Amino acid sequence: MAERETSVGPSLSPSPKTLLEVRNLRKSFGSLEVLKGVNVKAAKGDIVTLIGSSGSGKSTLIRCINFLEEPSAGEIVLDGQVFPALGEHRRTRKHNADLIALRRKVGMVFQSFNLWPHRNALENVMEGPVQALGVPRKDARERAHSYLEKVGLGDRTDHYPSQLSGGQQQRVAIARALAMEPEILLFDEPTSALDPELVGEVLRVMQGLASEGRTMIIVTHEMQFALEVSSEVVFLSKGNIEERGAPSDILRSPKSEALASFLQRYRS
Amino acid sequence: MEVVAPYFSFWLKGAALTLGLSAASFPISAFLGLIVAFAAVSPSRPAALAAAMYINLFRGLPEIIVIFLIFYGSNIVLTMLAQPFGIQIGGTNPAIAALIALSIQFGSYAAVIFKDWMGVFPRGYTEAGLAIGMTRLQIRRRIVVPLLLRSATPALGNLFLVMLKISALASLIGVEELSRTTSIIAGSTREPLVCYLIAAGMYLVISAVSGFVQHRFEVAMERSI
Amino acid sequence: MLNFAILETSAFWWAVLNGLGVTAALTVLSMIFGFITGGILASMNFYGGPGVRMGAKIYIFVFRGVPLLILLYLFYYGLPRVTWLRGSYFWDLILTSPFRTAVFVLTINNAAYLGEMIRGGLRMVPAGLLEAAAAVGMTKTRIFFRVHAPLALRSILGNLGSETIAVVKASAITSVITVRDLMGGPTVLGKVYLDPLTPLLVVGLIYVVIVQLIDLVTRMVGRRLSHPGTVQAHHV
Numbered sequence: 001m002a003e004r005e006t007s008v009g010p011s012l013s014p015s016p017k018t019l020l021e022v023r024n025l026r027k028s029f030g031s032l033e034v035l036k037g038v039n040v041k042a043a044k045g046d047i048v049t050l051i052g053s054s055g056s057g058k059s060t061l062i063r064c065i066n067f068l069e070e071p072s073a074g075e076i077v078l079d080g081q082v083f084p085a086l087g088e089h090r091r092t093r094k095h096n097a098d099l100i101a102l103r104r105k106v107g108m109v110f111q112s113f114n115l116w117p118h119r120n121a122l123e124n125v126m127e128g129p130v131q132a133l134g135v136p137r138k139d140a141r142e143r144a145h146s147y148l149e150k151v152g153l154g155d156r157t158d159h160y161p162s163q164l165s166g167g168q169q170q171r172v173a174i175a176r177a178l179a180m181e182p183e184i185l186l187f188d189e190p191t192s193a194l195d196p197e198l199v200g201e202v203l204r205v206m207q208g209l210a211s212e213g214r215t216m217i218i219v220t221h222e223m224q225f226a227l228e229v230s231s232e233v234v235f236l237s238k239g240n241i242e243e244r245g246a247p248s249d250i251l252r253s254p255k256s257e258a259l260a261s262f263l264q265r266y267r268s
Numbered sequence: 269m270e271v272v273a274p275y276f277s278f279w280l281k282g283a284a285l286t287l288g289l290s291a292a293s294f295p296i297s298a299f300l301g302l303i304v305a306f307a308a309v310s311p312s313r314p315a316a317l318a319a320a321m322y323i324n325l326f327r328g329l330p331e332i333i334v335i336f337l338i339f340y341g342s343n344i345v346l347t348m349l350a351q352p353f354g355i356q357i358g359g360t361n362p363a364i365a366a367l368i369a370l371s372i373q374f375g376s377y378a379a380v381i382f383k384d385w386m387g388v389f390p391r392g393y394t395e396a397g398l399a400i401g402m403t404r405l406q407i408r409r410r411i412v413v414p415l416l417l418r419s420a421t422p423a424l425g426n427l428f429l430v431m432l433k434i435s436a437l438a439s440l441i442g443v444e445e446l447s448r449t450t451s452i453i454a455g456s457t458r459e460p461l462v463c464y465l466i467a468a469g470m471y472l473v474i475s476a477v478s479g480f481v482q483h484r485f486e487v488a489m490e491r492s493i
Numbered sequence: 494m495l496n497f498a499i500l501e502t503s504a505f506w507w508a509v510l511n512g513l514g515v516t517a518a519l520t521v522l523s524m525i526f527g528f529i530t531g532g533i534l535a536s537m538n539f540y541g542g543p544g545v546r547m548g549a550k551i552y553i554f555v556f557r558g559v560p561l562l563i564l565l566y567l568f569y570y571g572l573p574r575v576t577w578l579r580g581s582y583f584w585d586l587i588l589t590s591p592f593r594t595a596v597f598v599l600t601i602n603n604a605a606y607l608g609e610m611i612r613g614g615l616r617m618v619p620a621g622l623l624e625a626a627a628a629v630g631m632t633k634t635r636i637f638f639r640v641h642a643p644l645a646l647r648s649i650l651g652n653l654g655s656e657t658i659a660v661v662k663a664s665a666i667t668s669v670i671t672v673r674d675l676m677g678g679p680t681v682l683g684k685v686y687l688d689p690l691t692p693l694l695v696v697g698l699i700y701v702v703i704v705q706l707i708d709l710v711t712r713m714v715g716r717r718l719s720h721p722g723t724v725q726a727h728h729v
Contacts, residue, residue: 104401114392128400328701330665436560461571
């Protein structure tokens with residue numbers, strides 16, 4: 001596959017420093033290879049959107065970035081620090097510590113929110129800063145309040161997940177990721193589990209984050225949203241990157257047959 | 269009835285010991301069960317094997333045998349240990365032997381309950397912890413254990429009721445709980461029918477009250493989430 | 494102190510063998526009688542009017558709530574004091590032998606647990622299937638025996654293994670009313686030989702093996718019936 005410069009975002013800085021790089025990533029489940037050597041780059045402030053049909057490997061790719069899925073080969077580079085795939089090697093204590101350090105810099109928002117049901121919104125957001133970063137409880141509480149405020153849930157801090165709508169839960173989950181003050185945010189189909197009328201409130205929050213210049217990698221089926229916020233759109237098909245480029249190019253004038261038919265299905 | 273009336277305070281003491289024995293053993297069982305369940309699902313083969321052996325051993329051993337084994341066994345072991353030092357040991361305290369036996373036996377039952385719930389524990393809750401950089405230990409302590417305890421509460425409550433009844437077997441090694449005091453009163457009043465009926469009634473009351481408390485507890489917890 | 498001399502006597506091993514037979518008899522008899530009684534209780538609970546249902550509920554509450562030990566004492570030491578029972582059929586049949594008292598008490602105890610289990614099975618049968626039977630003109634009794642009961646039975650077969658295990662373990666308690674079962678026979682000899690521990694160890698091991706065997710059979714049958722989950726039951 002041809003290497004090409006991926007950072008084509010609206011950033012005006014002359015040579016944007018690469019923040020995250022996915023190098024030649026492979027992932028197999030048993031004999032099934034779902035990622036066949038994938039390269040992705042994101043500079044600070046970039047918003048890379050991953051699209052593709054189900055089974056294309058896009059969710060596996062985003063889960064490999066913070067090693068929730070252990071890649072079979074390749075490496076993740078964050079801020080110049082290299083995190084290689086373990087492959088056949090046994091996991092060591094050092095390796096585990098590295099992964100934890102990586103995850104503290106990479107926030108993640110899941111399709112099914114995964115809020116902890118035994119903690120209210122505020123406690124869900126405080127958990128990371130207190131447990132993972134060692135922030136004093138008082139500061140963490142303030143921090144959690146401000147991020148819940150930011151996602152528009154300042155009045156829901158003592159609600160438990162079961163008392164919140166899907167859209168509200170997902171916004172709490174976004175606040176939980178933000179409270180870690182990560183360098184990069186991963187979104188794994190953040191609106192796919194939501195009722196249609198609740199999608200908008202989550203997308204609006206994400207739009208706000210985009211306009212702040214945050215670096216984000218997003219797996220989504222919301223093509224209009226991808227068109228509006230992405231600096232690069234990457235189309236995955238059967239474990240390979242089939243096409244990539246500026247959102248208007250990719251989404252309006254697809255070159256490959258696969259992308260054209262994929263987009264066709266979304267237009268109808 | 270008039271014959272047994274003077275014994276009621278003695279009886280109540282027995283009932284209190286029945287409740288106390290279970291109340292003391294049960295938290296130990298639950299804690300033991302939690303540890304064994306984690307060992308059973310751990311990737312370490314020796315740990316998983318040891319846990320499976322423990323669970324299957326006590327799945328097969330009748331409680332009455334475990335109680336006798338612990339009581340006689342500890343007596344013999346203690347005597348053998350004390351012999352070289354020339355110390356005279358009075359023998360194991362029956363209440364402590366019963367406490368140990370109940371804790372170990374019910375630890376295996378609790379382990380089965382926890383293991384079943386671990387099997388259906390949503391992966392997403394663990395992953396959310398991993399994604400914010402929590403360590404495995406933190407995730408276990410802060411997320412997995414509280415949620416497991418919560419989902420296992422009804423089953424654990426039933427297990428407590430089973431323990432209340434099983435603890436009657438402690439009378440056989442001389443612990444003066446409800447069954448033992450009943451046998452003593454039945455012997456001295458020569459009214460076994462009345463005495464055992466009263467004891468049956470007392471067990472029903474203890475079970476009903478425990479069941480009620482458990483129910484209230486579940487409802488309260490349901491409301492908190 | 495801890496010698497294994499008792500293991501070299503044939504009397505001990507005869508007691509073990511004999512006890513195995515007694516434990517098997519206690520288990521099988523109280524499972525059969527318990528299942529019949531439990532079936533009646535479940536039907537009362539399912540089809541009966543409010544009074545009948547209340548009766549079944551009280552039975553189940555009482556016999557699941559009172560420890561087996563107390564029930565055994567009650568029937569073995571308590572009931573023979575009721576003089577007007579003397580000469581009755583119940584007296585001659587049950588109270589004249591520890592074994593038969595044990596079977597009786599295990600049965601009434603077992604029935605309470607099996608009754609709840611069977612009720613669960615009856616409830617699991619989708620109403621649509623029963624309506625379909627009624628729609629083709631079957632009578633109520635016929636629907637019960639031809640449709641409802643067989644389907645309920647199939648859904649609870651997977652639990653019978655753990656129920657049997659619970660009975661095997663509970664039956665060891667009948668040794669307190671001098672039944673010479675697997676627990677009672679050998680441990681009585683232990684007292685004679687002043688060695689309480691060795692019989693307990695041997696007998697305990699045999700119980701563990703029996704329970705593993707029942708588990709094995711349940712799994713083999715269960716695979717054919719494809720029933721998930723192993724529920725642990727306690728009948729005490």
